[in-house]
Amino acid sequence: MVSRTDVVVAARRIAGRVHRTPVLTSRTIDAMLGAEIHFKCENQQRAGAFKIRGATNAVRSLPADTEVVATHSSGNHGAALALAAAEAGLQAIIVVPRDARASKRVAIERYGAEIVTCEPTLAAREAALEAVCRRTGATFVPPYDDERIIAGAGTAALEFLEDCPDLEQIWVPVGGGGLAAGTVVAAGGSAEVILAEPAMACDAKASLTTGVLRDALPPKTIADGLRTALGKRNFEILYNARTPVCLASEEGIRGWTERVAEIMKIVIEPSAAVALAAMAEHRDTATGRVGVILSGGNAPLKAA
């Protein structure tokens, strides 16, 4: 199991290699949602998402003779691993499902990684990755079901609670559960962690309600970072902590992505808007001093 100490050690390991992202507030959004919300801006993180935290923690924990790393990713973890590997002098190979956003592919290529395209199912991703590792001797750095990744992701909440020590809740989106589990571990009960999930990808809610880990639903939500099922380690941490899940509609997710841009003048990806959509659709769940981790900003917005 990942401990809070692992998160603290990860924070030390990645210090100076990732941004300490700013915390923003918006009186307009507070008035709309009836809470005092603090936004941890991982959309402004290096490579545009919190994922660089786990990727850097994992890459910097590898044996010294490692030369190649590989992963499968719909985007943000792939770009993050590409960047973390390049900075550590390693080669990276990223297996990308063919329905991934073009902008996320571009980011992966920008950091000098090799892309291998596959079908958009977990089975296809795992098969393609296995072939890559067999062919190249690459070390697999998983996107979320990994203790180094969970501890690295938890560093966002660690910073958040340093900057805003009296948060009563922290809302995070849940897909594979790296950020979710990392936040639960980092918070250590000092703030209630509430997960937000697209209703169209509500496998985490089903898993955590029943205690049985479910498969992913068809990958249809606009929140493309949240289409995967929970990882095993992630599920264990979240289930043991009895972490609640709040669902959000597609319309709400799209609306809050645009509303945050309009009101706060910052770009977030739909996956990062799920917490706000869930709050708006479950009034009175978010109360008092509330933290929201804006998980990433890697989605194109069009000038209207």
Next chain:
Amino acid sequence: MVSRTDVVVAARRIAGRVHRTPVLTSRTIDAMLGAEIHFKCENQQRAGAFKIRGATNAVRSLPADTEVVATHSSGNHGAALALAAAEAGLQAIIVVPRDARASKRVAIERYGAEIVTCEPTLAAREAALEAVCRRTGATFVPPYDDERIIAGAGTAALEFLEDCPDLEQIWVPVGGGGLAAGTVVAAGGSAEVILAEPAMACDAKASLTTGVLRDALPPKTIADGLRTALGKRNFEILYNARTPVCLASEEGIRGWTERVAEIMKIVIEPSAAVALAAMAEHRDTATGRVGVILSGGNAPLKAA
């Protein structure tokens, strides 16, 4: 004429009532444009644009018995005056051309001002405003052709040069010329000021090249904040300083609006992207340490 001292006095007058906006950098954009660019983020200013600086300076300079202020505005100045007036306990009436962005109307209403709609020509705006002032006794606070507005707008460059004292150039968009003239006055020759204008609204370039103040072109550019002609005072300041103007295409303006969102994760309106588009279309004009004032962020972006 507006002096640098007027800008310094304005800065003192508006301190605490407007944000000292952050300065951001982007290595990716630097590499694309071949300069070391510093971005003064007036898109994250109160009411979403630099306009609150001049509006606050003007409102806080009015005689104590003033009760109502009025202006005409395609949007940002109107919202700024609405906010500045509300905070000073004054009523505001804003004449808005019917082609103004809906989002800008919403902002004006949010701050409690009354809206009067008119045709989208300068003549119609002025006629409607005159009627308002006659009917209500309102004091006109002009959008740009006003010494208090120019001095207030200049405070952005004043802060910028405090934070980045060795800027060699400052690029600003030019419409009515409030920000442009204020920046020229504030810089006082310590940095070269370069204006950026949509090619489809190139009246400022024509005016400053020929020395004869031209009328506005048909209001067709996507950069809706820059559709007006230069004000007389603004023209005088800019012409006396021999301020150069660099033009930008519509495609460039739209592209850089989206590119800034994608790369920097911040929302800017098309008017604020004109400087980057102009730089990209006139390579080698921007060199060394370059400042860009991102003038505003009040435009809707759509989730793709």
